[in-house]
Amino acid sequence: MSRFLLIGPPGAGKGTQATLLAQAYSIPAISTGDIFRANVKAETPLGVEAKGFMDRGEYVPDSLTNDLVRDRLAQQDALAGFLLDGYPRTRDQVLELDDILGSDNNELDSVILLKADPDELVRRLLNRAKEQGRADDTEEVIRHRQTVYLDQTAPLIEIYSARGIVVEIDGLGQVGEVTERILNALTARGLSPAI
Numbered sequence: 001m002s003r004f005l006l007i008g009p010p011g012a013g014k015g016t017q018a019t020l021l022a023q024a025y026s027i028p029a030i031s032t033g034d035i036f037r038a039n040v041k042a043e044t045p046l047g048v049e050a051k052g053f054m055d056r057g058e059y060v061p062d063s064l065t066n067d068l069v070r071d072r073l074a075q076q077d078a079l080a081g082f083l084l085d086g087y088p089r090t091r092d093q094v095l096e097l098d099d100i101l102g103s104d105n106n107e108l109d110s111v112i113l114l115k116a117d118p119d120e121l122v123r124r125l126l127n128r129a130k131e132q133g134r135a136d137d138t139e140e141v142i143r144h145r146q147t148v149y150l151d152q153t154a155p156l157i158e159i160y161s162a163r164g165i166v167v168e169i170d171g172l173g174q175v176g177e178v179t180e181r182i183l184n185a186l187t188a189r190g191l192s193p194a195i
């Protein structure tokens with residue numbers, strides 16, 4: 001049973017690492033950003049509501065986000081473990097996740113904090129804008145997302161540090177190197193992937 005969170009500033013490489021780690025542990029990677037983008041694309045009622053916030057680099061309201069995650073974590077494939085990418089992002093979401101997991105007595109095993117230099121992050125995101133054309137990857141919106149992260153999400157690291165479950169990882173370097181660092185750090189904590 002592996003229950004992980006990936007946390008870090010926009011552009012730190014959470015999505016990329018989430019996919020690789022989920023494979024290594026045979027658990028689903030659950031990205032609220034991906035779920036919102038899929039809903040925007042399909043023009044579902046959730047997507048229609050979320051789009052404006054996302055395009056401006058604001059967080060989607062907790063009420064929408066919390067329900068989405070509660071439903072997703074109740075699905076069969078998440079019962080034996082999961083890797084959350086991009087949730088929780090606010091204090092209220094931390095409380096909600098505690099409530100979701102607490103009802104099953106399923107605590108988080110580890111919170112993986114991906115760290116990276118802010119200038120490098122802007123560079124990466126502008127590059128991604130060229131490659132993927134994400135609406136929230138313009139320089140102005142990127143800078144706003146960084147501010148929102150520092151304001152609302154960075155404080156969550158203290159909450160999880162107080163629980164002794166934060167693993168800090170240097171997010172700079174090749175993708176494979178970063179994955180290696182994470183796997184080594186988790187293995188050192190007795191959380192190695194099953195072979």
Ligand code: ADP
Binds near residue numbers: 010
């Ligand atoms: P990044 O990590 O690059 O900021 P994500 O793909 O994780 O991008 O998220 C993109 C956008 O989706 C966010 O800027 C926000 O609008 C919305 N979003 C994703 N996860 C959450 C969340 N947990 N709470 C509120 N909004 C979210």
